[in-house]
Amino acid sequence: MYQRIALMRNFCISLLVGSGIFFQPIQAQDFEPNYEEGLVPSYSLPDPLLFANGDTVTSLEEWNSRRQEIFKIFEKEVYGKSPEWDGELEAEVLFVNPDFMDGKATRKGIRLHLKRNGQDLPLDLLIFYPNTRKSVPAFLGLNFYGNHTLATDSQVVVPTAWIRNNETMGSSDNKASEAGRGKRISNWPYEKIVARGYGLVSLYYGELDPDFDDGFQNGVHGLFPEESRDAASWGSVAGWAWGLSRVMDYLETESWLNSEKVAVLGHSRLGKAALWAGAMDDRFALVISNNSGCGGAALSRRQYGETVARINRSFPHWFAENFNQYNEREMELPIDQHQLLALMAPRPVYVASGVEDRWADPKGEFLSCVAASPVYRLFDLEGMPVSSPPAVNHPEMGHIGYHVRSGGHGLLEYDWMQYLDFADLHF
Numbered sequence: 001m002y003q004r005i006a007l008m009r010n011f012c013i014s015l016l017v018g019s020g021i022f023f024q025p026i027q028a029q030d031f032e033p034n035y036e037e038g039l040v041p042s043y044s045l046p047d048p049l050l051f052a053n054g055d056t057v058t059s060l061e062e063w064n065s066r067r068q069e070i071f072k073i074f075e076k077e078v079y080g081k082s083p084e085w086d087g088e089l090e091a092e093v094l095f096v097n098p099d100f101m102d103g104k105a106t107r108k109g110i111r112l113h114l115k116r117n118g119q120d121l122p123l124d125l126l127i128f129y130p131n132t133r134k135s136v137p138a139f140l141g142l143n144f145y146g147n148h149t150l151a152t153d154s155q156v157v158v159p160t161a162w163i164r165n166n167e168t169m170g171s172s173d174n175k176a177s178e179a180g181r182g183k184r185i186s187n188w189p190y191e192k193i194v195a196r197g198y199g200l201v202s203l204y205y206g207e208l209d210p211d212f213d214d215g216f217q218n219g220v221h222g223l224f225p226e227e228s229r230d231a232a233s234w235g236s237v238a239g240w241a242w243g244l245s246r247v248m249d250y251l252e253t254e255s256w257l258n259s260e261k262v263a264v265l266g267h268s269r270l271g272k273a274a275l276w277a278g279a280m281d282d283r284f285a286l287v288i289s290n291n292s293g294c295g296g297a298a299l300s301r302r303q304y305g306e307t308v309a310r311i312n313r314s315f316p317h318w319f320a321e322n323f324n325q326y327n328e329r330e331m332e333l334p335i336d337q338h339q340l341l342a343l344m345a346p347r348p349v350y351v352a353s354g355v356e357d358r359w360a361d362p363k364g365e366f367l368s369c370v371a372a373s374p375v376y377r378l379f380d381l382e383g384m385p386v387s388s389p390p391a392v393n394h395p396e397m398g399h400i401g402y403h404v405r406s407g408g409h410g411l412l413e414y415d416w417m418q419y420l421d422f423a424d425l426h427f
């Protein structure tokens, strides 16, 4: 069906081109995405436990080498290589409020300065933690529209970094405004998180790397002006992921926190970043992907919903240039996304989908969890406890967790409740 639509469109576009009315280049994203299970091509996935030379992994020691092999492929072909951090990190305390939530919590604002090469990249962290517990486990996640969207009062300032325009979130001319204040509290239910005994640390992703194609001049890439870029250099997803590690560098100095119990979490493009952060940095003890889709938890070979070609053409700055080699050639990828999940082992990883979020391929995200499980079994751990997709709103939690909830694309309270249960189980 979708091939037919594509052919018809192609034909119409050719007619228009022929008549001189239409002169846009024809690109994959102009065609309807495939949402029919019957049109998913047959494929076989690369085996995470088979070395490139065909040898089988039989021990944890061999897995460590194979893990390295897989990691390097993702680095070179998908996300791009991030530099070692050789700069300085300075923390400026903006405010500390120990009487937050009627004294049940502390809310803190920290401005981190990433300093290198005479440059200073400021990152504002918004931190909540319960006052009733010592050595607190916490969630760390990037937000889409600024820390002020997680606060009702003006102690939390509106960011000045570039921001995507969104009327509801109060941003226009690529600037955030007061109109966005408090608008994302339901997506970051800090009162409930704190009540369950967890901390929450969030920062605006655009402070790490503004989300537009600027030739990698600004944000974290701009801290490395001497870097000569090639087809395997880091894109924005890797920039956001790398930034999460710099936040972790700082969090290790916070005395309220148990830094061995930090879960990294992200939604959508930031879910892709959370997964890559978890792969690069094993200080993230638990990793959560919320509706991350293509280039995140979903299998690329299924070509369901968003495809590699579509994502690369719509967001040319997100991945390494090398990833373009696999546009419409998913079967040639030396890896698939289940191997990204496997890089977390033996740490727990959770993948969540929304049943109406077909663009992110909920089933492809689930199958990815199943295909990552043999690596967990090597550690004598249960990966994904079931092999067919669970019913809507029926989470499954082994060392890999998964749910598909009702509704579409979004980070909702239902998702958070499962992440809290999963963290209770493993922390």
Ligand code: GCU
Binding pocket: 267, 268, 269, 270, 291, 292, 293, 294, 306, 311, 314, 359
């Ligand atoms: C687009 C993009 C997705 C991404 C999403 C988001 O829909 O195609 O890959 O996950 O934006 O970040 O919200």
